[in-house]
Amino acid sequence: MSMLDGHEAERKTREQIEAEAELFGPLTSSVRSLIDATVMTDAAPEHIVRARALVEEAAALLDSRRMSAPFGTKWSADGTRRSWGNAVIGLRNPIAPLLEVAYEDGLASAEADLGAAYEGPPGLVHGGVVALLLDQILGGAADHAGVPGMTGTLTVRYRKGTRLGPVRVTARVDRVEGVKTFAVGRVHTADGLCAEAEGIFVLPREVRDMVAEMGRPQ
Numbered sequence: 001m002s003m004l005d006g007h008e009a010e011r012k013t014r015e016q017i018e019a020e021a022e023l024f025g026p027l028t029s030s031v032r033s034l035i036d037a038t039v040m041t042d043a044a045p046e047h048i049v050r051a052r053a054l055v056e057e058a059a060a061l062l063d064s065r066r067m068s069a070p071f072g073t074k075w076s077a078d079g080t081r082r083s084w085g086n087a088v089i090g091l092r093n094p095i096a097p098l099l100e101v102a103y104e105d106g107l108a109s110a111e112a113d114l115g116a117a118y119e120g121p122p123g124l125v126h127g128g129v130v131a132l133l134l135d136q137i138l139g140g141a142a143d144h145a146g147v148p149g150m151t152g153t154l155t156v157r158y159r160k161g162t163r164l165g166p167v168r169v170t171a172r173v174d175r176v177e178g179v180k181t182f183a184v185g186r187v188h189t190a191d192g193l194c195a196e197a198e199g200i201f202v203l204p205r206e207v208r209d210m211v212a213e214m215g216r217p218q
């Protein structure tokens with residue numbers, strides 16, 4: 001599979017995209033609530049059996065027509081980019097915990113409310129989920145700064161357990177060396193600094209070759 005697969009130009013208007021967001025956003029939010037309810041429920045067995053039948057019915061409805069491939073990244077003519085399947089920020093992905101990343105003065109920041117579905121050690125966020133958030137926000141900072149890349153190396157230092165609940169994640173580009181972008185970031189909760197990371201994002205050879213090809217005079 002090529003690095004460039006899954007990137008697709010689309011002709012949808014802004015209104016069409018907004019209408020899709022209005023359709024799918026609430027579905028994603030409902031399924032996210034369902035995931036939390038599934039982890040946390042203490043309902044009577046007959047309610048669990050009935051809930052399962054309802055969930056299976058809903059899944060069959062949704063599955064009655066499927067896209068031919070995962071969502072990927074869709075590019076509109078106006079530069080709008082949609083990665084709605086993304087595991088961290090995807091509008092159509094109910095396991096995606098980070099809803100919105102803001103960029104200001106070179107700092108990427110986002111908040112998430114990590115519920116029981118993200119538990120690792122009792123009461124704490126799973127370390128892999130902490131790394132997931134950091135990977136995305138560091139990569140987003142690199143991308144937003146115009147020096148994007150695939151994660152080559154991600155180093156996470158876990159300072160203290162990240163308590164389930166509200167978290168704030170931040171990142172910025174530290175430096176650029178050739179095709180490598182070094183980004184740094186942190187995860188905070190009300191307890192203070194919980195984790196910090198450095199990531200090296202590498203612009204893949206295939207993309208470098210494509211850019212060089214496009215820039216070459218005819």
Ligand SMILES: CCCCCCCCCCCCCC(=O)SCCNC(=O)CCNC(=O)[C@H](O)C(C)(C)COP(=O)(O)OP(=O)(O)OC[C@H]1O[C@@H](n2cnc3c(N)ncnc32)[C@H](O)[C@@H]1OP(=O)(O)O
Nearest residue numbers: 135136139140143148149150151152153200202203204205
């Ligand atoms: C444009 C792309 C993405 C846009 C995303 C936007 C959304 C953002 C949000 C998404 C966030 C989520 C993101 C995700 O989830 S990304 C998903 C997780 N990451 C991957 O799957 C990446 C898999 N690996 C690869 O594709 C390749 O190995 C890469 C692309 C990393 C390098 O393969 P390439 O063939 O290009 O490498 P090269 O041999 O020409 O070397 C080039 C330079 O790089 C240095 N090097 C090599 N490997 C590593 C390494 N592992 N760590 C540190 N440095 C490394 C190397 O020494 C050399 O440096 P120098 O000698 O020049 O100094």
